[in-house]
Amino acid sequence: MRIESPRSASEASELLKHGEPLRIVGMDTKRDFGSPVESSTVLSMQNMTGIVEHSPQDLVAVVRAGTPLADLQAELDEHNQWLPIPPTKSPLDAVTAGFPGTVGGLVSANLPTRWDSWTRGVRYWVLGLTIVRANGEIAKCGSKAVKNVAGYDAQKAFIGAWGTLGLITEVVLRVYAKPSSTPESNLIMAGDWDGVPPLAIARAPIADALTYAQSTFPDRHVIDIVTGTIWAPTRTKVDAPEGGWAMFAGLGDKNWLPAKANLDWMSNLKRNLDPQNLLNPGKLDGLL
């Protein structure tokens, strides 16, 4: 296994121009989600770290994608600001906080957290991205303004794409003033579970979440009753909730339970943005 650690978007661009398949890695906290990536070369984000710009008065931060979330939080904390991701004091905390690692990983996976009903989640915080495309071209989307409808909302393509459409090298984020108190928990827990994967994350229509969790994961589960999100340890693939979805860690290429709709559009996106399948190849197998 070879590890490449570019220090900038332009170095990453040179690397991508070699046309070699790459497994993109931040802190690798979400490794077991999705299908295994088939690549002997790792593109590590460890040298693309640091806060480029933090404007406390605007509540906006520009951050290199390899920056550990903990580092970003420490910087923001000096101004009594933060990205509202729940603290992870226990392994179970980490599960319901979406396995925090790097900023790029946060955006690429777009996993739910237990504060989603309050904070609206990752998708809402992303104002802009810098992307190195599979062909090495560097492109930006969005802006540093908190409101922007100029052109297509292109950054949406990369949020939750697990690195398969482009390499995120820089993120423009909304940040928040730290509130005096955090909201009461929306969680219902069943069984004794320390949060160690393998596990399933599912989202059901709010009204069905409890029934789904009780019948599908009768022994152990955690439910966010306001968003209908369910986390559970499981070693077998279960059905997705009706009208909802499920994803798994540790089940190889059976890790996704998507709606079987519009896969042609998703394939078109992959083909037009990464025609040679160089970026995290295989990650979305079973889905696309």
Add this chain to the structure above:
Amino acid sequence: MIRSDEWLAQGLASLLTETQIMRGEAGQMRFTIAMRTTPSKRNWTPSSFHCSTEEVAEVVKWCVKNEIPFTPRGAGTGLSGGALPALGGVVVSLTRMRRILQIDPENRALLAEAGCPNIALTKAATPFGLHFAPDPSSQTVCTLGGNVNENSGGPHTLKYGVTTDHILGLTMVDAAGEIRRLGGLTSSQPGYDLLGLIVGSEGTLGIITEAWVRLTPNPIAIRTVLAAFPNPRLATETVSEIIASGIVPAAMEFMDGTILEAVEAAFHVGLPLDAGALLLVECDSLHNAGQADNEIETVVRICRSNKAIEIRTAKTEDERAKLWLARKKGIGAIGRLSPSMVTHDGVIPRSKLPEVLDFVYRTVSNEGLRVANIFHAGDGNLHPIILFDDRDSRQVAKVVEAGEKIMRLCIELGGSVTGEHGIGVEKIDLLGEMFSEADLRLQEDIRRSINPGDLCNPGKVLPTQKSCVEVKLRRRVAT
């Protein structure tokens, strides 16, 4: 392929009933009035009115087969020309598809047809203590489909997020005429965020016919204040300070002395006429009233420290409506001041508001023109309204000049050339100034992944789409 209007109308008549087709001068008038602009005569077009997704699909398939451009249209309130048939062809009007199909209070969701007016969604949700958060100023008429296509904002999207944060699922007719369903009752589905790409695509990726929207619980406490300042600078500094304090008000709206003067002359609301600017700030809370009280206290303190000359507080819903009146009626009242006006829509980082607004006043007055400002200050979304007389071609040139200077400054500061009105045909040149060619190639790759053809609302959004269109709308003459 250029076809005669009569040929188009006859073709549509084979798919629809005669009452679903509008043609002749009536159609032309309708666009002229609704858009308040002058589409070239060559471009007027038969419009078809649809009553079902299936009918829309039939018409689109027919257009594709005959290589005829088609353009979706809602209430036509858009301010960037997105609903104009830039290449002629068929205008697909969704205004007869206005039913609310399902309300699901338990799941805080509602399914409605694309032609449903924005306000009707909130009306339908009110009995359940819920509402649809995006509230553009045109909300009494603008349609859900238009909101989705333009990713509309509104005063309260400062706290609650713009349209894309409130759309759970869509039914649409794609650019080939196939009916598609995206999303559903749950958000964040695995796979690429197609829904997020289609919201805000200005009708260029297909025709949206239905949407599942997320409903938001009504706040239990709303506190509203209207503060008057001696000049705009003190008001904008107040805005920056409120944002920096960490408070996210439900809404924070700015109105300058020119707006004030127009509103007072038209509606006699009793506004403090010696004020140079007004700030309307609303704080609300979903869970505990104390929070809204605390926030508004801080807001009032910041207003006072910035020399507010008067602060009015609403104690009842009636009083709240009164405080909002100046904001709601502001744009309309401006009509008294000038025969023509142009409304811009730039966005800047919020801390830059004081200097940018100074720049706006300076730039416009240097051209010998007047400007009125009424905008969503909390988002940094400026709407400078330049007043002029469009019969005077020298004035028109100056208006264009001043507008472009303001937009360039927005770009320089890392902001955007449009916060909620869209690119449409109006700002297609500016997009190329905001984004590099590489950035635009990425957008084009996204477009062709979902719409590989060039018939669905052509000539909009991307400069690459422009070459085939004669864009004469260098300026947008509004209201």
